[in-house]
Amino acid sequence: MISDNKMIVWTDRLLCGIMIIDEQHKELVDLINQMSSGIAVDNIQRHDYLNIVAKKIIRSVKNHFATEEKIMFVTKFPEYAEHKEEHDNFARVVTESILDYQTGKRLSLSDFIRFFADWVLSHITSMDKKYFDFLKKPPFVKLA
DSSP states (O other), X not given: OOOOOOSSOOOGGXXXXXXXXXXXXXXXXXXXXXXXXXXXXXXXXXXXXXXXXXXXXXXXHHHHHHHHHHHHHHXXXXXXXXXXXXXXXXXXXXXXXXXXXXXXOOOOHHHHHXXXXXXXXXXXXXXXXXXXXXXXXXXSGGGO
């Protein structure tokens, strides 16, 4: 049985006011919670469950980053290149870690989940906040 304990509880302080981004951020938080819950079960069930969640994570991260980057590019956000580089580095680390896990290489799931959670929360509240604030200024006020 998978635990219902949540590693991260979604709060309004994580909202940016752009519906699609807020929904994607909530999905990432949910996937973190799913992965965290999945490490508490027996090895066989855990491996199968975490493989399913891992595929969702890779898909969600890539989709979310593409959405954010499109918004930043179209609005000419001045820190687009730096933000995209951070996305690229994170996506590479996550993908490599998940592939290592799927191919049987040793991976501390609790360390990976903690890294993933810390990065997502930090990124939303610091890096993403910069472009959220940018979009709240004219001429973008109506987008948020």
